[in-house]
Amino acid sequence: MKNIPKWVVKTMRIENFSCNECNKSLKEKDVIAVGVRNSHKDRKYESFFIEIMCSKCDEIIILELKDMSLVDLSLEILSEQSEIEIRREERGEMEESNVNKKRVKTKSKITQKEIKEVSKFLKSIDSHDDFLISLGMTPEEIDEYKFKPDNTDI
Numbered sequence: 001m002k003n004i005p006k007w008v009v010k011t012m013r014i015e016n017f018s019c020n021e022c023n024k025s026l027k028e029k030d031v032i033a034v035g036v037r038n039s040h041k042d043r044k045y046e047s048f049f050i051e052i053m054c055s056k057c058d059e060i061i062i063l064e065l066k067d068m069s070l071v072d073l074s075l076e077i078l079s080e081q082s083e084i085e086i087r088r089e090e091r092g093e094m095e096e097s098n099v100n101k102k103r104v105k106t107k108s109k110i111t112q113k114e115i116k117e118v119s120k121f122l123k124s125i126d127s128h129d130d131f132l133i134s135l136g137m138t139p140e141e142i143d144e145y146k147f148k149p150d151n152t153d154i
C-alpha cells in the first residue's frame with residue numbers, strides 16, 4: 001500500500017509487530033489496508049486499524065492501534081498531507097512517486113501579474129543574447145554555450 005500515514009510507519013517500526021502464524025516480522029510494505037472500524041474489543045468504540053498480509057505465509061493480521069474516529073483519521077491525514085506539501089514547497093520539489101517516475105503536475109504559483117511582467121520584459125529585449133545577459137550571463141559565457149557561433153539568427 002502506498003502513502004501510508006507517516007505515524008503508522010513509525011509505530012510499526014517501533015512496535016515491530018510479528019505474524020501470529022509464522023512469527024515473521026511485519027513491515028510497512030506488507031500493509032494492505034488502513035482505516036477505522038468498530039473495535040472488536042468493544043463495538044461502541046471506533047479504532048484505527050492496519051491490515052497486514054504476512055509476506056511469508058500470507059496470513060492476514062488486523063491490528064487495532066488506537067481509538068480513533070473516521071473524522072479524526074481524515075484530519076490526521078489532511079494535516080500530514082499539508083505538512084508534506086509545505087515541506088516540498090520549501091525544498092522546491094514536485095511530487096514524485098518512487099515507483100512512477102512521471103512528474104505529477106502541481107499547481108503553478110506564478111501569478112498573472114508576474115506573467116505580464118515577464119512578457120513585458122521579453123518584449124523589451126532585442127536579442128537572445130540580451131535576454132541571457134539579463135539573466136546574469138556574461139557575453140563570454142554566452143559565446144561559450146553557443147551551438148553555432150556564427151549563427152546570427154535569434
Ligand SMILES: [Zn+2]
Nearest residue numbers: 019022054057
Ligand atoms: Zn506469517
